[in-house]
Amino acid sequence: MDSEIILVIVVVTALAFDFTNGFHDTANVVATSISTRAMPPKIAVGYAAVLNFFGAFLSLEVAATIASGIVEADLITPMIVFGGLIGAIAWNLITWYFGLPSSSSHALIGGVVGAAFVAAGPDAVIGEGLIGKVAIPAVVAPTLAFLVAGIGILVIYGMVGRQHPGPVTRGFRFGQIISGGLLALAHGTNDAQKTMGVITLALIAAGELGSGAEPPFWVIVSAATAIALGTYMGGWRIIKTMGSRIIKMDAAQGFAAQGSGAAVILAATHVGFPLSTTHTISGGVMGAGAAKRVSAVRWGVAGNIVTAWVLTLPASAAIGAFTYGVTRVFGTGAAGPVVVSAVLVVVGVVVFARRLRQGSPITAAEG
Amino acid sequence: MTVLAQIIDVGDLLSVIWTSLLAGIGVCFVFSLTIIGFARATDMRREGHGAAMILYSALAVLSLAAVLALVIFGVVVMTAR
Numbered sequence: 001m002d003s004e005i006i007l008v009i010v011v012v013t014a015l016a017f018d019f020t021n022g023f024h025d026t027a028n029v030v031a032t033s034i035s036t037r038a039m040p041p042k043i044a045v046g047y048a049a050v051l052n053f054f055g056a057f058l059s060l061e062v063a064a065t066i067a068s069g070i071v072e073a074d075l076i077t078p079m080i081v082f083g084g085l086i087g088a089i090a091w092n093l094i095t096w097y098f099g100l101p102s103s104s105s106h107a108l109i110g111g112v113v114g115a116a117f118v119a120a121g122p123d124a125v126i127g128e129g130l131i132g133k134v135a136i137p138a139v140v141a142p143t144l145a146f147l148v149a150g151i152g153i154l155v156i157y158g159m160v161g162r163q164h165p166g167p168v169t170r171g172f173r174f175g176q177i178i179s180g181g182l183l184a185l186a187h188g189t190n191d192a193q194k195t196m197g198v199i200t201l202a203l204i205a206a207g208e209l210g211s212g213a214e215p216p217f218w219v220i221v222s223a224a225t226a227i228a229l230g231t232y233m234g235g236w237r238i239i240k241t242m243g244s245r246i247i248k249m250d251a252a253q254g255f256a257a258q259g260s261g262a263a264v265i266l267a268a269t270h271v272g273f274p275l276s277t278t279h280t281i282s283g284g285v286m287g288a289g290a291a292k293r294v295s296a297v298r299w300g301v302a303g304n305i306v307t308a309w310v311l312t313l314p315a316s317a318a319i320g321a322f323t324y325g326v327t328r329v330f331g332t333g334a335a336g337p338v339v340v341s342a343v344l345v346v347v348g349v350v351v352f353a354r355r356l357r358q359g360s361p362i363t364a365a366e367g
Numbered sequence: 368m369t370v371l372a373q374i375i376d377v378g379d380l381l382s383v384i385w386t387s388l389l390a391g392i393g394v395c396f397v398f399s400l401t402i403i404g405f406a407r408a409t410d411m412r413r414e415g416h417g418a419a420m421i422l423y424s425a426l427a428v429l430s431l432a433a434v435l436a437l438v439i440f441g442v443v444v445m446t447a448r
Contacts, residue, residue, distance in 0.1 A: 058445050132374040144384060148391035155392055159399040163406045171402035178434070179394075182441050189445045256395055263391035266441045270386065271379045 003078075005334035007206040009341055010078050011199050013085045015226045018195035020092040021104040022052060022230025025191065027238040028101070028261075028281040029184045029231070032254035035243030038173035038180070041234070047177075048184040049232035055188020056196075056224030070109055070129040071116045078202050079327055080115040082337050085198065086344060087111025087320030091312060093351060099237035099245075100308040103276035106134055107316040108194060114317030115324035130313075133274050138309060141264065141275040142283030149260035149287035156252045157292070172251035179258035186265050187277055188227060195223040242282065245301050247289030257284035279309065394437055400430035 029052075030044040039047065071080075088107040095102040116124040160168045196215045199222075203209040209216070215223075247253070261277075261284040268275040282305055289297040327336030404427025411420035 055445070058442070059447075128374050136375055136380075140380065140383070144387055148387050151388070152392050152395035155395050156399050159396070160402055160406075163403060167406040167409065168402055171405065172398075175398050175401075175434075178438060182438055185442065186445060255398065259394045259398070260387075260391035262441065263394060264383070264387040266444050267383045267386035267390060270444050271382050273376075273379050273383045275383075 002333040003206055006078050006082070006337055007202055007208070009334065009337045010082050010085070010202040013082060013089070013337075013341065014195050014198040014202070015222055017085045017089050017092075017104075017108065017198075018192065018223055018226035019230035019233075020089050020096075021191050021195070022049075022227035023233050023235045024092045024096055024102075024104055024230075024238065025187060025278060026231045026234050027242040028277045029180055029187055030234075031239045031242035031281075032249060032257050032285065033176045033180045034239060035249060036173060036176060036251040036254040038176035038251060038254065041239075044180070045232050045234040047181065048187075049228040051181055051184035052188035052192070052231045053224045053228035055185040056192035056227060057220065058185065058189045059193070070126055070133055071112055072120070072124050072126065075116060075120045075124045076112070076201070076205075077119070078205050079324060079332075079337070080112060080119050081198060081202060082340075083115030083118075083320045083324035083327065084108060084110075084112030086323040086340060087114055087316040087318075089344065090319045091316040093348060094315075095308050095312075096235050096237060097351060098304075098308075099241045100305055101238050101242055101278045101282055102305075102308045102312050103138075103278045104191065105194065105274075105276055106138065106309075106312045109134055110313040110316030111320030111323075113313070114320030114322075117317070118321040118324045134313060137268075137273065137275050138279060141268075141279035142286070145257075145261055145264045145280045145283035146287035146290070148264060149256045149284040150291035152260050153253055153256040153288045153291045156256055160252070169251045172255040175255045176251065176258055179255060179262055182262045183258060183265070183277070183281070184231075186262065186269070188224070190265075190269070190277065192223045192227045195226065196220060199223070241301065241305075242285060246282070246285050246298060246305075247296050249285070249288060253285075253288040253292065257281065257288040260284045260287070390437070394434060397430050397433045397437075401427050401434060404428070404430060 026045055026048060029048040033039045033044050034041050085108070088104065088111045091102070091107040091110070092104055113125055113130070196219050199219045200209065200213065200215040204211060204213060249257070258281070261281040264280050265275060265277060286297050286302055323340055327340055330336035330339060404423045408420050408423035408427060411423055
């Protein structure tokens with residue numbers, strides 16, 4: 001009975017993570033389109049949500065399951081996965097509270113690493129995997145997108161600089177609808193699969209599915225729905241930071257950031273190199289701004305974002321480890337996850353209500 | 368370099384870098400051609416230069432088709448993982 005309750009809690013928590021993933025990462029897809037007025041805000045999030053939903057069905061390559069090659073796969077239990085999910089959800093909510101874009105994937109990996117570390121000791125964590133699949137991509141993604149978007153916007157300005165501004169702006173706004181759609185599809189494909197992988201792993205661990213089984217249809221539909229709903233709800237605080245607090249962008253810069261971001265993400269997808277959508281798009285936005293004028297980028301805001309990226313892994317690992325420790329205080333049964341879930345729901349509601357009352361997001365050092 | 372090669376696939380990394388540069392800058396270049404084509408075709412039509420209008424319209428349509436081909440290729444990359 002306890003194992004069934006734990007399984008249900010892990011599935012619900014995974015879907016909650018998926019929702020926060022969509023909610024948190026909406027900004028990657030829609031922020032530039034909204035700030036350049038390529039699309040009205042509600043239309044933009046609706047468009048992204050629909051494409052996120054369909055993107056989740058494009059590929060079902062869940063072999064690259066959660067924290068694969070970073071944590072010893074044999075040691076992962078539903079309780080570790082639960083700790084990891086709580087670490088990731090908590091970090092997503094903390095960064096949303098401060099209006100900072102950060103990687104949901106790295107938060108999930110960090111949470112699982114922390115929980116596995118406490119559960120099975122340091123041998124559970126594969127250091128080389130952590131460097132090769134998290135640290136190096138975290139440097140490569142924003143740097144490469146910065147470079148590509150920077151060169152891209154210089155090419156654009158060089159080519160269309162002598163044209164009438166009206167048609168050029170309208171043209172790049174149209175282009176952003178295309179590039180934003182491609183990003184939304186890529187996001188749905190990449191990120192919904194993490195949740196499918198987590199739920200499938202839990203079902204296999206609980207004996208409900210055979211080893212190596214494909215995710216059942218209800219898992220695919222529920223993961224696609226959760227990420228699409230989260231996207232539609234829109235993490236407006238992060239959208240504001242990405243769309244207008246890093247740089248004040250024009251439509252050409254928005255297209256360069258999105259087009260370059262999509263190119264980098266798809267190039268990485270093609271060879272199986274793990275890059276974060278958030279890091280890539282943030283780098284693209286900064287590159288498109290800096291190439292026009294270095295002082296156009298609010299480096300204080302950019303610094304806050306980079307700090308959040310650096311903190312993502314250790315912070316979510318600490319929360320994941322703490323969560324695992326707390327659940328074990330209640331034994332190996334379902335009591336621990338039930339208590340932790342109840343506390344998280346209460347804290348989440350309080351933080352959400354408080355944040356809504358406060359209004360503007362806190363992204364200090366904007367100037 | 369040897370240590371790095373043990374941790375990540377340097378070939379994959381280099382492939383991501385050059386492909387990203389080519390595709391990202393390429394899409395900016397080609398879509399700029401689309402915009403120039405449409406903008407200049409409108410100007411040429413207004414000024415009564417029929418032949419130039421047709422040439423710029425062809426440039427716009429062909430470059431837009433190239434952008435759409437890149438988008439379709441992107442979707443294929445996603446599905447072919």
